[in-house]
Amino acid sequence: MIKIILLFLIAVSINFAQTFNVEKVNGKVKVLSNGSEQWQEVKTNAQISSNSILSTEKNSSVKIKNDDVIFTLKESSAISVSNIKKMTLDELVLALAMENVINTPRNSPKKNSESTKVYGEKLSGETLNTIKSNDFGLKRLNGAKQLADNGMKESAIVTAKEVYRKYPETKKDATTRIYFADLMFERGLYEEAYDEFKEIKSLNINQGQLGYVSEKLDLIGKKLIKQ
Numbered sequence: 001m002i003k004i005i006l007l008f009l010i011a012v013s014i015n016f017a018q019t020f021n022v023e024k025v026n027g028k029v030k031v032l033s034n035g036s037e038q039w040q041e042v043k044t045n046a047q048i049s050s051n052s053i054l055s056t057e058k059n060s061s062v063k064i065k066n067d068d069v070i071f072t073l074k075e076s077s078a079i080s081v082s083n084i085k086k087m088t089l090d091e092l093v094l095a096l097a098m099e100n101v102i103n104t105p106r107n108s109p110k111k112n113s114e115s116t117k118v119y120g121e122k123l124s125g126e127t128l129n130t131i132k133s134n135d136f137g138l139k140r141l142n143g144a145k146q147l148a149d150n151g152m153k154e155s156a157i158v159t160a161k162e163v164y165r166k167y168p169e170t171k172k173d174a175t176t177r178i179y180f181a182d183l184m185f186e187r188g189l190y191e192e193a194y195d196e197f198k199e200i201k202s203l204n205i206n207q208g209q210l211g212y213v214s215e216k217l218d219l220i221g222k223k224l225i226k227q
Contacts, residue, residue: 020066022043022064023044026061027056027058028060054073055139061073068086078140084152086155087158093189099158099161134167137163147159154187171199194220
């Protein structure tokens with residue numbers, strides 16, 4: 001089963017390994033491309049490969065386009081360009097199954113971080129620290145929300161799960177966790193949404209959030225019983 005999931009996701013990743021054209025840049029926007037050791041300034045009409053990370057500063061944005069998608073990354077956000085894609089519900093389910101496989105504890109040497117795995121060992125200390133920082137994780141969650149705002153809700157969910165795995169501290173943000181759990185519920189992923197809301201309930205949340213989460217757990221629980 002795991003091999004089937006891997007083959008499917010590889011096929012999907014190849015299908016979406018497209019180049020984006022930079023349509024418009026406002027303010028300070030940077031890109032880290034495969035093979036680069038440092039962040040580079042993004043300029044209009046530049047070509048951005050799918051194996052890149054985009055990052056915007058305050059009061060900045062970048063609009064990119066390929067044959068399938070037009071996407072604007074707003075201020076104080078970051079995103080892996082490979083996540084900017086439309087997905088079917090079936091692709092989402094398989095991607096989440098793969099995330100569960102990755103999250104399964106193993107008695108093996110510590111895995112390399114995304115930065116070394118994707119971009120190699122030659123990154124500068126400043127670039128490496130930026131990629132690994134919790135603040136950068138929050139910027140990536142901002143990017144994930146913008147995927148949902150642009151109709152790519154399935155990809156937004158997958159992106160959020162990736163961020164939570166790679167930046168565990170970001171999971172303490174109950175407001176954002178609720179946002180993505182609601183997306184799962186909306187897409188009919190009741191078991192996944194239930195598990196997410198259950199985790200959120202264990203966080204240090206306020207009374208309003210506690211009431212909302214409790215209501216959602218009750219609602220989803222009833223739906224699961226009927227299945």
